[in-house]
Amino acid sequence: MLEHLFSPVTINGMTLKNRAVMPPMGTGYGNADGTASERLMHYLAARARGGAGLIITEICAPDPRGKGFPNELGAWSDDLIPSLGKISAAVHREGAKVALQLHHAGRETFAAAAGGLPEAPSAIPSAILGQPCEAMSLARIAELVAAFARAAARAKEAGFDTVELHGAHGYLLNQFLSPFSNQREDAYGGSEENRSRFVLETLQAVRAAVGPAFPVLIRISGDELIRGGYDLDFTRRLAPQLVAAGADAIHVSVGVYSTPGNLSIASMDTATGFNLFRARAIREAAGVPVIGVGRIQRPADADRAIAAGDADLISFGRQHLADPDFISKTLAGREEDIRWCVACNQGCIERLSFEMRSTTCTFNPECGQEYRGAAAAVTGAPRLWVIGAGPAGLAAALASRERGFAVEIFEKATVPGGQLQPASRPPHKQPFMDWVHWAVRQLEKRGVRLHYNEEMRAEILRRDRPDAVILASGASPVVAKIPGIDGPKVCDARDVLMGKIAPAAPAVVLGAGYVGMETADYLVARGIDVVLLEMQPAHPVGKLTAHAYWLHRRIREGRGRIVLGATVTRVEKDAVFYRQGDEERRVPAALVVTAMGARPDNALEGPLVQLGISYRVVGDAVTPRRLLEAIHEGHQAGRDIQG
Numbered sequence: 331m332l333e334h335l336f337s338p339v340t341i342n343g344m345t346l347k348n349r350a351v352m353p354p355m356g357t358g359y360g361n362a363d364g365t366a367s368e369r370l371m372h373y374l375a376a377r378a379r380g381g382a383g384l385i386i387t388e389i390c391a392p393d394p395r396g397k398g399f400p401n402e403l404g405a406w407s408d409d410l411i412p413s414l415g416k417i418s419a420a421v422h423r424e425g426a427k428v429a430l431q432l433h434h435a436g437r438e439t440f441a442a443a444a445g446g447l448p449e450a451p452s453a454i455p456s457a458i459l460g461q462p463c464e465a466m467s468l469a470r471i472a473e474l475v476a477a478f479a480r481a482a483a484r485a486k487e488a489g490f491d492t493v494e495l496h497g498a499h500g501y502l503l504n505q506f507l508s509p510f511s512n513q514r515e516d517a518y519g520g521s522e523e524n525r526s527r528f529v530l531e532t533l534q535a536v537r538a539a540v541g542p543a544f545p546v547l548i549r550i551s552g553d554e555l556i557r558g559g560y561d562l563d564f565t566r567r568l569a570p571q572l573v574a575a576g577a578d579a580i581h582v583s584v585g586v587y588s589t590p591g592n593l594s595i596a597s598m599d600t601a602t603g604f605n606l607f608r609a610r611a612i613r614e615a616a617g618v619p620v621i622g623v624g625r626i627q628r629p630a631d632a633d634r635a636i637a638a639g640d641a642d643l644i645s646f647g648r649q650h651l652a653d654p655d656f657i658s659k660t661l662a663g664r665e666e667d668i669r670w671c672v673a674c675n676q677g678c679i680e681r682l683s684f685e686m687r688s689t690t691c692t693f694n695p696e697c698g699q700e701y702r703g704a705a706a707a708v709t710g711a712p713r714l715w716v717i718g719a720g721p722a723g724l725a726a727a728l729a730s731r732e733r734g735f736a737v738e739i740f741e742k743a744t745v746p747g748g749q750l751q752p753a754s755r756p757p758h759k760q761p762f763m764d765w766v767h768w769a770v771r772q773l774e775k776r777g778v779r780l781h782y783n784e785e786m787r788a789e790i791l792r793r794d795r796p797d798a799v800i801l802a803s804g805a806s807p808v809v810a811k812i813p814g815i816d817g818p819k820v821c822d823a824r825d826v827l828m829g830k831i832a833p834a835a836p837a838v839v840l841g842a843g844y845v846g847m848e849t850a851d852y853l854v855a856r857g858i859d860v861v862l863l864e865m866q867p868a869h870p871v872g873k874l875t876a877h878a879y880w881l882h883r884r885i886r887e888g889r890g891r892i893v894l895g896a897t898v899t900r901v902e903k904d905a906v907f908y909r910q911g912d913e914e915r916r917v918p919a920a921l922v923v924t925a926m927g928a929r930p931d932n933a934l935e936g937p938l939v940q941l942g943i944s945y946r947v948v949g950d951a952v953t954p955r956r957l958l959e960a961i962h963e964g965h966q967a968g969r970d971i972q973g
């Protein structure tokens with residue numbers, strides 16, 4: 331079964347038990363002094379235990395000025411070797427090989443992380459971060475080449491099996507390669523040969539420092555996919571030079587910070603394995619093992635890619651966050667127990683980059699919490715009722731069942747999932763329901779009873795008095811009081827998405843938040859002309875995240891239109907009227923869809939207080955938010971609640 335993925339491979343003397351790789355993923359679990367925390371060690375050990383042949387750590391700085399975030403791991407001093415040694419030992423104990431990823435952010439960082447003005451090939455601020463930076467002198471270039479070499483030697487001394495140079499994603503090594511960010515006029519800029527010099531010298535220095543028998547990997551972006559950047563033809567020409575300079579394998583990613591749609595960490599809107607053709611091209615040019623990466627979740631897809639000669643190994647990135655055990659579950663024939671990553675990016679990269687909070691996973695609340703261990707068990711199987719089988723309720727039921735509660739779930743709808751049902755209907759979002767199916771399967775296996783079509787009411791609570799209740803009753807849509815809003819052509823976005831209302835053209839969607847935008851996306855995909863009317867003067871869904879970028883693009887390309895600063899004044903039989911500035915305007919409408927927000931459904935909290943039952947309110951029933959809050963709060967309540 332999956333004999334290509336699960337066959338060993340040897341890279342310069344390092345034999346991996348299989349070809350599944352966990353690629354580097356920044357967590358924010360490190361300490362400010364560059365050492366690894368206990369939390370990071372537990373997280374990495376859990377991934378290593380999961381069965382991949384090679385674990386590549388997140389970014390680690392050979393020089394403090396290259397830090398991408400304040401608590402990035404460090405390898406800039408011998409004092410850090412013992413901490414690095416703890417990481418390699420933690421991974422080895424679980425039976426995987428481990429690489430340290432060496433990284434310098436160049437201009438893609440902030441002064442606060444770099445400890446001063448960031449440095450780069452040229453003094454051109456990052457197109458995304460806008461942070462000023464300074465051009466590196468020739469002396470500084472030589473210093474950094476030596477710093478990478480020393481850091482690689484430290485990794486070797488600390489017990490790592492290999493190092494990976496981070497030459498991708500628009501960071502320093504990539505910046506030197508790129509005509510977009512490197513506009514030097516000396517030996518390190520200008521011609522292709524000059525732009526490649528820093529990377530090749532760094533590889534040569536690393537090779538000299540670790541000796542011939544130690545594997546050295548390099549990660550590159552096969553194509554920057556930006557105007558004025560380098561392309562795949564360039565990296566094809568570069569690949570054999572990387573090998574000649576000392577690389578034993580090449581990890582072929584794609585894109586830089588300003589690549590439209592953030593293809594380096596591609597969202598649900600991008601096809602599985604979309605980047606494999608670049609791995610294949612580099613593999614043909616380089617003649618060394620190549621690691622393919624990019625939206626590959628399923629081991630069977632990885633196996634096919636290896637069999638087809640696209641790559642020799644496959645990286646599973648976010649899938650390792652969503653379910654650290656997916657490789658061992660595959661090997662054990664337990665695919666049905668795998669919790670799949672849906673490439674939502676909400677809990678991992680967007681949380682890390684845009685919220686400045688540590689990495690986790692929307693659907694796996696244990697990601698990054700492994701160090702806490704199991705929650706305290708309860709005795710005597712107290713009766714716990716969960717009200718609502720939406721994301722918060724399902725997560726709460728799983729965590730409380732684990733502790734020994736006798737759990738029952740009451741759901742007034744005929745199916746589980748709550749708002750995840752309509753949330754999974756817009757284009758590319760169908761996989762969101764995989765988690766609901768997974769959660770229900772896990773609950774059924776653990777003997778939890780799910781009652782559908784049963785609305786919980788105060789009198790039932792009074793009559794049956796469970797020992798504890800988790801109120802996960804979610805939220806319901808609200809509509810503003812607008813003349814004509816109760817007309818026959820007006821309906822709620824969720825009803826359109828669930829197919830209860832037939833789409834009609836032209837459609838007007840009131841509200842351009844996520845629900846409005848995704849409903850517009852759904853309608854546009856069905857050939858319907860859509861106008862979105864939004865009261866705010868700016869887009870509530872900015873274009874920064876990958877999914878938002880693709881949403882805006884699909885709506886625009888489908889001739890959808892977003893009108894900002896539009897206050898709806900009335901709805902008539904075949905039109906919506908709105909005010910924009912001093913003018914009243916009219917837009918024709920055969921269907922008017924409301925997407926104006928939601929209000930919590932928490933009416934049962936009062937009776938729970940009155941009855942003195944131990945309870946917790948979680949998810950949208952507290953206040954309408956997102957899946958991450960619903961699932962994580964539900965999980966935490968399941969860990970904490972007393973019977």
Ligand SMILES: Cc1cc2nc3c(=O)[nH]c(=O)nc-3n(C[C@H](O)[C@H](O)[C@H](O)COP(=O)(O)OP(=O)(O)OC[C@H]3O[C@@H](n4cnc5c(N)ncnc54)[C@H](O)[C@@H]3O)c2cc1C
Nearest residue numbers: 718720721722742748749753786803804949950956957960
């Ligand atoms: C179209 C759409 C798209 C969305 N897309 C995203 C997205 O991409 N990412 C994201 O993070 N969030 C998204 N959301 C928001 C997300 O779905 C919600 O935040 C999340 O579902 C909240 O989970 P919950 O379990 O708290 O509540 P809900 O999902 O509302 O579930 C509550 C459940 O409780 C049941 N219930 C209520 N009262 C009772 C009762 N008295 N007895 C029995 N059962 C009861 C309800 O029927 C429901 O099934 C989207 C929402 C919508 C509508």
Ligand SMILES: Cc1cc2nc3c(=O)[nH]c(=O)nc-3n(C[C@H](O)[C@H](O)[C@H](O)COP(=O)(O)O)c2cc1C
Nearest residue numbers: 353354355356388389624625626646647648678679
């Ligand atoms: C939270 C997060 C942090 C990441 N940090 C790094 C990093 O430190 N170094 C790196 O080379 N790539 C980093 N990446 C990119 C991943 O290694 C990987 O290339 C990307 O997630 C695509 O693979 P996937 O589709 O299998 O997730 C990160 C990705 C995520 C989600």
Ligand code: SF4
Nearest residue numbers: 671674675677691692
């Ligand atoms: S948060 Fe979303 S993208 Fe990130 S690992 Fe979890 S499911 Fe995947």
